[in-house]
Amino acid sequence: MCRIIGHLGARLSADSLRAAAGLQRAGGPDAQYLAARDGWALGANRLAVMAPQGGRQPYSLGTGIHVVYNGEIYNHRDLRRRLAGFGHRVDDDCDGAVLPALYAHYGDGFAEHLDGMFAIAVIDLRNTPRLVLATDGAGMKPLYYHWDPAAGSLLFASELPALLALPGVPRVPRLSGLDDYLTTKTPFGDETMYEEVRALPAATDLVFEPGRGMRLHRRGPARAEPFPGGPAGPPATLEAAGAHVRNLLRAETGRLAEADAPVCAVVSGGLDSSLVTALLAERIPSLHSFTICYRGTWPFDERAFAAEAARHAGTVHHEVEADPAEFVTLLPDVVARLGQPNADPITVSSYALFRAIREAGFTVALTGDGADEVFLGYRRMQQALTGGADWQDAYVDSLAAVPGALREELYSSEYRDWLRAAGSSEDRLRRRLADRLAAVPGDAAPGSAALAALTALELDERLPAYHLRRVDHLSMAHSVEVRLPFCQPGVQRTATALPQPWKLTARDDKRALREAARGLVPDSVLQRPKQPFTLPITAMLRDGLPLMEYARDLLSPEDVRRDGQLDAAAVQRLLRRQEERPDDTTALAVWALMIHRTWRAQLAAPALTGARAA
Structure with missing residues (x-):
């Protein structure tokens, strides 16, 4: 796990690059690397999780290919064997060491062969210098960039504050940013709050060559059977689907437990994190689990559910009791770490939780993030399934930090006038949702079509922007790597392929996942209504x-x-x-x-x- 930074085509001193990289050092405190040459640079701050004796970056193949990356490549052993058959020898045991040879063999499509969470930068000097960036399929590892066509340069970094600290990157806020933020709690898709800074979307390759410009390519889903080792189609019953999901999550959680650093679990007391904790406890004896709670008496206190889930799994459980009086001092630090606003109050709690996890000596934490998106656990999804013709209004309202009528009241008259002329964020969101709906096959029932459209938007835009960037930045602020079983490609493919009634009905959500958790989590957790894990x-x-x-x-x-x-x-x-x-x-x-x-x-x-x- 690392933080990366670099450029192609800019004129930056090594000192300015080191200063900017220092702003994201908490995400890589164990080693700092920088290769800066005339016209290009690659830097990395390393958090040693796998093969701590190796991992020196940039990884290079000869003098022509240089790579830095942030993340974990889970299939690196298989890739080593494959590359050896092509004549490539990879001596470093670190997972990222396979990347230069993989790029040399497969070219710009190299990321299609990766299984993991990653943000990768390749400098290829063999002919015309070129920069290739790539992100994983779920958007678990963020990457931000600034392209200056006039200067013929592209600069990138893992975190916004580091990118904005590089000379030549404007810190100009977008005029529409406030409306975007209040409409969806943070900018979606590739937008940020800055006029000339973009986030590289999930499953996307960017190729930049000075003089030829920049192009983006969105990779399709990985080709694999959603039900490996089973029948040609989906399991025949809900019970069989639950068993398949349980076995798949058990395998994925076990795979994500592999690390050369201490591993723990985050358990909120909800279904998703409780199931991950139970499965992880099967692999790691005396697993430590952590939950956040608040000093004093507050509504929505989940510590009892988390403690029950931990007892059921047999973990060594820690209650991190945050003091609400401290939040006024934490809030500026949280916002600075994120680099832009995110309206979810859980940001402050998450920051305090990951701080405690690191102080307890843990470097890796598994969480239940992403389950609601892939197994359909949000109330707004049920409303879309059953809400009739006006489901889009309810859906758009459900995403907002501030409802539309109240936004109008809060905006100045000048800003309201500007939005009427430029177009509001809500208008753009509705158009994107309509585009998703138009892409659904015409024979789908209205409720199923609505569900398919909003699920596509949630997975492609909301999950990476609102959830995963937040989790990444706030965990790495304390040198903790978060791993996400529900965001793994196999889990997402399986969940997508399951019949919709086995995931969601008008009365029940996440049905296959609940079936998978039966017996692994307490009945009190399995049967409790969904409650947001948030700050009261x-x-x-x-x-x-x-x-x-x-x-x-x-x-x-x-x-x-x-x-x-x-x-x-x-x-x-x-x-x-x-x-x-x-x-x-x-x-x-x-x-x-x-x-x-x-x-x-x-x-x-x-x-x-x-x-x-x-």
């Missing part, structure tokens, strides 16, 4: 509590007016509404504005942002 901000944003006092200071009329996008009087009314009649919608709106205001303040103070991120 409605209760914490109350008069007299530290978080509310912080909100008032942060959202003062003077600060709110500074950007010209929000109506200061409307924001004050929102704060009073939360003080007098607290509710979840108002609390999340206040929280989202706090996060955005924190980010804008850091954007105006780059030295402070860099210090916090270092």
